[in-house]
Amino acid sequence: MKEKITDHSIRLFEKKGFSETSIQDIVDTLGVTKGTFYYYFSSKEELLMNIHLGYIDELLTSQMQILENNQISCKQQLFEIVYLLIGSIELKGSSAKIFFREMRNLSEDRLTQIVQKRDQFRMNVERLIREGMEKGEFRADLNAAIVTFGILGAANWSYQWFNPNGNSSDREVAEIFVEMILKGIQLN
Amino acid sequence: MKEKITDHSIRLFEKKGFSETSIQDIVDTLGVTKGTFYYYFSSKEELLMNIHLGYIDELLTSQMQILENNQISCKQQLFEIVYLLIGSIELKGSSAKIFFREMRNLSEDRLTQIVQKRDQFRMNVERLIREGMEKGEFRADLNAAIVTFGILGAANWSYQWFNPNGNSSDREVAEIFVEMILKGIQLN
Amino acid sequence: MKEKITDHSIRLFEKKGFSETSIQDIVDTLGVTKGTFYYYFSSKEELLMNIHLGYIDELLTSQMQILENNQISCKQQLFEIVYLLIGSIELKGSSAKIFFREMRNLSEDRLTQIVQKRDQFRMNVERLIREGMEKGEFRADLNAAIVTFGILGAANWSYQWFNPNGNSSDREVAEIFVEMILKGIQLN
Amino acid sequence: MKEKITDHSIRLFEKKGFSETSIQDIVDTLGVTKGTFYYYFSSKEELLMNIHLGYIDELLTSQMQILENNQISCKQQLFEIVYLLIGSIELKGSSAKIFFREMRNLSEDRLTQIVQKRDQFRMNVERLIREGMEKGEFRADLNAAIVTFGILGAANWSYQWFNPNGNSSDREVAEIFVEMILKGIQLN
DNA sequence: TATGAATGAGCGTTCATTCAT
């Protein structure tokens, strides 16, 4: 039941927004009463936190697996991470949207926790960029921090428009993005 | 008074969110009463729409000026547009955040209007990319649509992290982004 | 309207208790809606605090008038204070009951305020007892603090049983109490 | 288990009040679940009734023992009863507070029962006063009913302030009270 | 004996909106 509530909530939060979705809305789609909700969650915010954690924790785990793989180059690792982000929209798109949109509705304490994890993900990418610069895979004159923001921006923004059922697959989009990031769009 | 209400609302909506800001909150900061608000606006949503229009219309106007300037290359136009977006965060950061975050709170009719303008801005960039491809400024094998999403993603995302008072200026960030987009980060 | 709400609330709180009386109960007796209540009071607790203050402040003022009257003896002042307490049940009986029963429902801050005033009333009586002991009106071997508790207990308790429409008037009860307190019930 | 529930409830009801204490609060302190509570009690009110009965029945029994003792004077009996009341605060203070504060939360039927017993206790004191008047122990001109209210008020009120760990013991307080009641505070 | 899931009614509070003045 807890899982059912979470799943239905994710769908509703994505469609209508967190503040705009009432507990009543959630339980109505399940045919249960509000009491049932509060049997499983101590507050609406706790449910939101669960959704946030479910998303970011899985992302961090996957990112770790990519970064620990020493057999592939930094370029390839970068591709995998971009692919991870865009692909996650196909699999967990609703959670992704909630993650990026509804942070403001967490309490200060919980927000700190989530921001920490989000920053950790970013710092891991920044470190990868630096490593690639040292190893000669990337140009040595990059501003790693800002380039990282650019890469993550391109990838994360896709939750706003990427349609898993559209013309391009997540892999294609990731390839186009990484190609652009690596080689640039300029004709030499 | 209408302008004063709008200005104070922008600040509040940015800080606390649209749904989380009450009419009472707004009029309290102005020392007037709720009746005054409804003398100038027919609903809270109309105010939100005004803020949205104020932001996107100005952006479209500026974009037009850049695109109509035939004396500069496509590359330069692209730079100007990225700079426009990041720079707008310094000048109109609150409106930018509201624009990207609070679309959901518009009625369907009004949303359509705004989405149209937002898409227009994007299609203008896509057309610029295609023009550059034809003119030989950009590589001819690009997927213009997706590359455009990537560029706008990198630029728009900056409203989430860019701090006008931080280490890098808006111009520097724009330069780093456009350099990355044009030349790529790979060491040849 | 604020006064009307307060008056009706006092009656309801007395009859059913503070926790057991809902805002809905209150506004129903007035034929208005809950919104109206919150237009005048920021919370249910604020209303309770108003009732508490209305009672104790008036009592303290009256007590002060008695104690500042230098033309009457300590004995007479004691009588006036007991009479004040019992008489207040006739006039403000409901408030009195609420005052003694519903302190627990105030927030810590507000409780402190009220307890201070209640203690001030008691300390004023204790001081009167000491003064009477020094002046030779009262026996010199009294434990002023505990005797004060006894006197106030006898008087305050009357809110539990005293019926203004019963056989004895407030003045008679006060006279009987003070006679008992002064002369004792023992036959010498 | 039933006793354990009762004991923990008494402590909670005293601290937070009956209405403000939930069944969940009670079972949480015991590490059991709500079902367990309802296995032993048919309702929250039944539990409250049990607490009331436990207090007043014991008090009535003790009072009876005092009144049946023909070897001591009325004065002494009066002392014993006052001592019984104040002393009960030390031993059963929580129950005492609940008894005086939470009557309102009983159903009409149960309230009648309790009020009867409470009145019985009072009438026993009133009868004692009359007996003392007849026997020449007390002044013959007393209004027995109201004097009784005064005595019980002084004694019962002590649950509001008497601290068993404070400067004066229950016995001392009882002695001071009875001395005041018997001899008065006036210097002859 | 005790649990755990679920209910249903109610609570205090918020808030966008209306409207006579």
Place this chain on the structure above:
DNA sequence: AATGAATGAACGCTCATTCAT
């Protein structure tokens, strides 16, 4: 141009109680 009183619907949440197991 602005106020102040009032509404009504909704919201997050609580809680005594039920009941199959």
